[in-house]
Amino acid sequence: MTKLNEDDINKKLKNLEGWVYKDNAIHTSFQFANFKDAFTVMTRIAFEAEAQQHHPNWANVYNELEISLSTHDADGVTEKDFKLAKAIEEIVEASA
Template sequence: MHRAKLDETALATSLQLLNAGAGAGAPWSIQDGKLHKTFHFRDFSEAFGFMTRVALAAEAMDHHPNWSNVYKTVHVDLSTHDAGGITELDFTLAARMDAIAG
């Protein structure tokens, strides 16, 4: 169900809905065929805490982000490998990340 690759129309609609609910901060975008966002935090501890909370949520979803952390910045790229692109599962995890980031 969540693992079907979204077409361009569904991607645009889902991205618009995700960003409408994201609140303040950088919006999500599509970059290199992945759902992308950069999160900025006050310091390393806050960034690492965010990553820890997301890791637990991602594990429960059996869906894992491609991400990196440098000091207080976390770069995230989401796609569903077995679907060959972005799926609803990616948008579900992205919304969860936004909620965790506050």
């Protein structure tokens, strides 16, 4: 998988609300009503990440979920990250 340049990353980010590029990865965070809702979404994302064989770096504290995506093999952001980010957005939207 080919690492994307910063211009390409920023263009693609225009299609993902709330995502930013920094520290060689794309990042976002979500807030939910409570821990159970946050963990439910994390579980759905985990199944999708496993299906795509691409796993996020993430952290959860109570109702907040922080996610960072980068492709370690490419040492940066690739199309794989944007594919997973889009799937994450769809999962979060479906849970709202």
